[in-house]
Amino acid sequence: MGVIGREVVLERRPARRGDFDCFDVVERRVPDPLPGQVVIASTALSVDPSMIPRLTADTYAPKFTLGRVIESRAVGRVVSSADDRWAHGDWVVHSGGWREFAVVDAATVTRIEPTPDVPAETWLGVLGAPGLTAFVGLDVARFTPDDVVWVSGAAGAVGSVAVQLAKARGARIVVGSAGGREKCRYLTEVLGVDVALDYRSDDLAAAILDVTGGIDLYFDNVGGSHLQAALATLNVGGRIAACGMVEGYGTAGLPAPHNLTEIITKRLTMSGLLVTDHLDKRPAFLAEAVDLVASGRLTSSITKYDGLDSAANAMSALLGDAAKLGKAVIDLT
Numbered sequence: 001m002g003v004i005g006r007e008v009v010l011e012r013r014p015a016r017r018g019d020f021d022c023f024d025v026v027e028r029r030v031p032d033p034l035p036g037q038v039v040i041a042s043t044a045l046s047v048d049p050s051m052i053p054r055l056t057a058d059t060y061a062p063k064f065t066l067g068r069v070i071e072s073r074a075v076g077r078v079v080s081s082a083d084d085r086w087a088h089g090d091w092v093v094h095s096g097g098w099r100e101f102a103v104v105d106a107a108t109v110t111r112i113e114p115t116p117d118v119p120a121e122t123w124l125g126v127l128g129a130p131g132l133t134a135f136v137g138l139d140v141a142r143f144t145p146d147d148v149v150w151v152s153g154a155a156g157a158v159g160s161v162a163v164q165l166a167k168a169r170g171a172r173i174v175v176g177s178a179g180g181r182e183k184c185r186y187l188t189e190v191l192g193v194d195v196a197l198d199y200r201s202d203d204l205a206a207a208i209l210d211v212t213g214g215i216d217l218y219f220d221n222v223g224g225s226h227l228q229a230a231l232a233t234l235n236v237g238g239r240i241a242a243c244g245m246v247e248g249y250g251t252a253g254l255p256a257p258h259n260l261t262e263i264i265t266k267r268l269t270m271s272g273l274l275v276t277d278h279l280d281k282r283p284a285f286l287a288e289a290v291d292l293v294a295s296g297r298l299t300s301s302i303t304k305y306d307g308l309d310s311a312a313n314a315m316s317a318l319l320g321d322a323a324k325l326g327k328a329v330i331d332l333t
């Protein structure tokens with residue numbers, strides 16, 4: 001290609017939770033594609049909480065390598081192709097990381113068809129892995145329309161889809177929790193949750209018991225204090241979708257909830273999930289989501305951080321930022 005592209009690399013490992021002064025932006029020559037490869041000019045890069053533990057340690061995915069690009073999903077357009085299936089200008093989702101130009105195997109990219117109403121970055125949020133995660137989470141926790149549901153991290157990428165799917169499927173009551181009054185307003189006014197709780201000022205367990213009398217399904221994006229409140233408020237036979245535990249990311253680990261015996265006394269079921277085990281459910285998810293998006297019952301919020309130099313700010317927003325609603329992306333347009 002003969003062009004120089006910029007990319008974000010891990011310069012050093014963070015010393016503590018919230019230390020994101022660990023990235024560097026470097027320039028590299030973009031190679032020509034080998035047979036079977038495509039070169040993609042990315043327009044938006046995914047920023048995910050699961051990246052935070054990978055800055056320091058192996059998780060279900062290996063830790064990031066010092067001096068190498070930060071791995072992530074991204075969307076963009078093909079600018080050079082050495083594969084018959086792809087032509088200049090095609091829109092794709094790919095896993096080429098936090099860089100302007102990604103050279104990737106053509107077999108690993110997925111075609112998307114953005115429109116003015118459904119921009120490309122929607123495939124990093126509502127129609128992408130976070131949306132599928134919400135769908136799978138309700139599935140593994142055996143959602144029924146009679147359920148009283150609590151979703152934590154409800155203003156985020158996964159949580160915002162989980163509350164809207166639960167509402168659209170007729171859940172009896174949907175409770176969403178998030179940090180701050182502004183996010184709580186977003187939950188009720190935009191996402192349509194029945195009850196919004198601010199975990200920074202509300203006593204979650206007391207408030208949930210007060211307004212619902214008890215929940216049937218807890219969709220856990222936070223862990224720690226929130227999981228403890230869920231164990232205290234779940235009804236007998238209640239179910240937990242263990243999706244994420246962001247309260248502990250970037251720490252040495254969270255203490256276990258002090259009330260784990262509730263699992264026995266209430267005969268609770270806690271089901272862990274990794275979305276990558278459920279990629280076969282994507283067609284079923286899209287069949288439900290695309291109609292809901294078209295009818296306005298599944299709204300998509302994207303918060304954009306401008307350019308590769310905003311990587312540290314974008315990452316910090318995942319640990320709490322009143323301005324971040326829905327999916328966080330680094331915008332390269």
Ligand SMILES: NC(=O)c1ccc[n+]([C@@H]2O[C@H](COP(=O)([O-])OP(=O)(O)OC[C@H]3O[C@@H](n4cnc5c(N)ncnc54)[C@H](OP(=O)(O)O)[C@@H]3O)[C@@H](O)[C@H]2O)c1
Binds near residue numbers: 129199
């Ligand atoms: N299992 C899987 O396959 C899978 C796939 C994707 C994501 N996940 C998990 O799902 C969860 C949500 O991911 P996402 O992509 O949708 O991220 P996100 O919710 O868009 O961003 C993370 C949110 O976490 C909240 N948060 C941070 N620290 C917190 C704390 N101490 N207590 C309560 N809330 C806190 C922040 O919201 P507030 O401003 O409201 O605090 C922040 O907006 C994460 O735990 C992630 O690891 C799992």
